[in-house]
Amino acid sequence: MALLILDAGHGPNTSGKRSPDGKLLEFRFNSAVAQIVKHCLVLEGVNVIYSHENGRDVPLPERTSIANRLNADAFVSIHANAYGSNWNDAHGIETYMYPQASKRTAILAEQIHSSLILACGRKDRGVKTANFAVLRDTKMPAVLVECGFMTNREEAALLLSKAYRVQCARAISFGILNWLFREKLI
Incomplete structure (x- = not known):
């Protein structure tokens, strides 16, 4: 049975991770989407473990250590993006992988990213590379998705909506x- 680590990026008390009006806390979006993703994957026979907790900010080394210790097949970190701390026009969906990532990771990133773009109809900001700890310090294919900008009024409203959260999660x-099917893990 495939094992996936789901990470609701940041934590419930991480400062600054909110919309300019304070109505949207990033962790609430991230964890709501992660919960739906887990439900969908478990129905398909995938074993899913969270690297985050609702009551505390789990340090990044602890998150990656969980994934590495359990020898997970993949690690997916869910986020809402921001550009600065004020309202602006930045918008769209982007997906990240480590610069020296494997071909398997690139395929995972592309599969998730293209699915998000197709399902959500937002601007395609592309699959990008970044030296994020959850991508760099994991031993398995790892990607980080940004489902929209908390600093864009239109996307902040979407990120707050249950319908959009379900769209992203599915x-x-x-x-x-x-x-997983391509990798023959399910």
Whole structure:
């Protein structure tokens, strides 16, 4: 049975991770989407473990250590993006992988990203590389998705809506399942 680590990026008390009006806390979006993704994947026979906790900010080394210790098949970190701390026009979806990532990771990133773009209809900001700890310090394919900008009024409203959260979660699940099927892990 495939093992996936889901990470609701940041933590419930991480400062600054909110919309300019304070109505949207990033962790609430991230964890709500992660919960739906887990439900979708478990129905398909995937074992899913969270690297985050609702009551505390789990340090990044602890998050990656969990994934490495359990020898997970993949690690997916869910986020809402921000550009500065004020309202602005930055918008769209982007997906990240480590610069020296494997071909398997690139395929996972592309599967999830293309699924999100198709399902959500937001601007395609592309699959990018970054030296984020959860991508760099994991031993398995790892990606980080940014589902929209908290600093964009239109996208902040979407990120607050249950319908958009379900859209994002189903798209992420679909991309993961396509990748797992391709890898012959399910």
